[in-house]
Amino acid sequence: MSSFDDMDAFEAASLSARAMQARPAPYLDELNPAQRQAVETLDGPVLMLAGAGTGKTKALTARIVHLLNQGKARPNEILSVTFTNKAAREMKTRVGRMLGQAIEGMPWLGTFHAISVKLLRRHAELVGLKSNFTILDSDDQLRLMKQLVAATNIDDKRWPPRQLANVIDGWKNRAITPDRVPAAEAGAYNHEGPRLYAEYQARLKELNAVDFGDLLLHCVTIFQTHEDVLAQYQRWFRYILVDEYQDTNVAQYLWLRLLAAGHRNICCVGDDDQSIYGWRGAEVGNILRFEKDFPGAHVVRLEQNYRSTPHILAAASSVIAGNESRLGKTLWTDADDGEKVRLIGHWDGDEEARWIGEELESMQKGTRGMRAFSLDDCAILVRASHQMRAFEDRFLTIGLPYRVIGGPRFYERMEIRDAMAYFRLVTSPEDDLAFERIVNVPKRGLGDKAQQTIQRIARDRGVTLVDGARIAVAEEAIKGKGGAALRVLVDDLARWGRLVGSADLTHMELAEQILDESGYTAMWQNDKTPEAPGRLENLKELVKALEGFENLQGFLEHVSLVMDNETDDGGAKVSVMTLHAAKGLEFPAVFLPGWEDGLFPSQRSMDEQGLKGLEEERRLAYVGITRAEEVCTISFAGNRRVFGQWQSQMPSRFIDELPEAHVEVLTPPGLYGGGYGAAGMAASASPEIMARQMSDIDDRAQRADVYNSPGWRRLQARSTERPMSQPRESRNQVIDLEAVSAYVIGERVFHQKFGYGAVAGIEGDKVEVDFEKAGTKKVVARFICAADDVPF
């Protein structure tokens, strides 16, 4: 039954081992010396420091194959952990391809979370859960937090429940249980953090539910408190492989270290320069500390890059060199030069999207002396998901096929969540959160008051909400229409529950029946809003997605772990995704739009994390650039809509860090030449841009002022006054001196974020300003401008 004693797996294992032993290991010949060393050093701890594009997945998969080939382990004795489902899938197919056969027998190749679920289902009772526990999504999690906060005397305006969720997540990421919250952090969330954390955990237990963080945390707890269980797995997992080690958080680190403690056959692969999940609790320290944790570890560095051209590599290296804390690697390649990294500035975000759209169209035919690219070869990587909409809008207008990866996800849509809540409730009636979600969806006349009655009854008798509702119906605690509707709902739930696993109908039919009989489908059919048809479509797709699973439970678990619904209907498409989602991927042509200070690097990251945040942003820039194989196009806009308001933007500081010798500035006519006003616009701008410009009130004045803004000056300075060949130091000096000398003490200045103020002192390239609202702050000179020059 369990994969532990899975005979199929065993069969597959011995089969493949024999098959591989019959002929030599061709996969080894394809490796370079460093990769080969990483693959062949099978026993003992190994740390593979693998820069971007150095073939680490290849090495990792070859290592798995080699383990099997050498008869070191059977497929189900290898624990192989990744961070994303995508990476897990990829590795599975690559191992299969290398072995020359489909590989079904690797049950322990998966994400930390997927593997943890598997472990936890077996040992749930050790942490007070039943093995059919539900996994809450962040939506449920937040609703639970809200309830807890509401029950406390806390102003949820000042202390948003979301913040509590972050605090608790942070603790879980560091494997801190409620009883172990450090004294220094007892003040978190208005001093209620630790108590609410304990309450939250208690509530989860009542609900027989876990959140994402719990999956790992519970496993660690089990390992720490039940030596026999731990020992069993230590013996079972003879070899451990970990991908993206730089992204492990403390909980994951403990999880791994406990499992590897016996034989220490652990191979971690990572790149400190690609650590981009610090906000999720990732500890780069884990990778830096590896040799201490595992004395005698073999460290292998993969530095030959097989992905990108030298220009792209040089640009990436130059940017990442700005970071202080790194192990340091030198990537090299023997590829031909190819295109320089292309840099282009735009008037605004719409213009940027328009240009990229047009560029994509011409690139399909081949343009600017480059080869032709298929849309599948192209990707647009953004910092924040809201940037994707501009591209979607544009691509829809011009009919350019695109695919959004990791955007608003299928399973996060309202109708899908509602439907899933029905399914959840039918398969596990104790799922109170699911009940709350659907009790009045569709409208059943069960408003706040009725729901409170149900809650009260349930709490008083210590039963689930469904049972509470049943009692309310029996005792007629809820009168009128609502009461009648509740009776129907309760009966329906019971009836559907009896149909689960029934031989008379498939789980797809059951799902359909639930949606129809509950009135949920009808609710959307009667809905006249424009999105209703789409929602019905999605529901159909949901039922269709059920086909791939044996039963409803299996499906629900899949969904909670794999939030994306991969449906790709052929045809070449350009991919649009966040930089985070792009990690581990590569594309011949990459567009990196929105390189503007505040957006990228993100203001928030810098505000909250300071230099640490900036360095993580810089690593993100590095990840972005290194996704490109042949062409990398970076762009920024002078103006952008932020929360629906036009705001002038300054080019990202990372742009200054690009090496000039490897960058080509693409300058469309009319942008920098000063002729962007009426004349230049008529010639080059598209009708809709003109229309928008015309509709902007006093746009003429605005435009004139933008010319004087520091960002605009910098833009101009960059492309015209100083040729790209000028050495970098002197360029920076020029800018800074320029900016500083522009101010005198006492002068009234303006700062994007802090507003108006008076210059109080000048120090290098920093200016001390007494802001009227924000107090005295030292700011970088180029972020302020004379008060008269304010761009609006």
Added chain:
DNA sequence: TTCTCCCCCCTTTTT
């Protein structure tokens, strides 16, 4: 109870 309007705050990034 529900609907609608208005105001506020907001947005990193993901398993």
Added chain:
DNA sequence: GGGGGGAGAA
């Protein structure tokens, strides 16, 4: 430009 929450009306 958009969603959530509160207030007030049908």
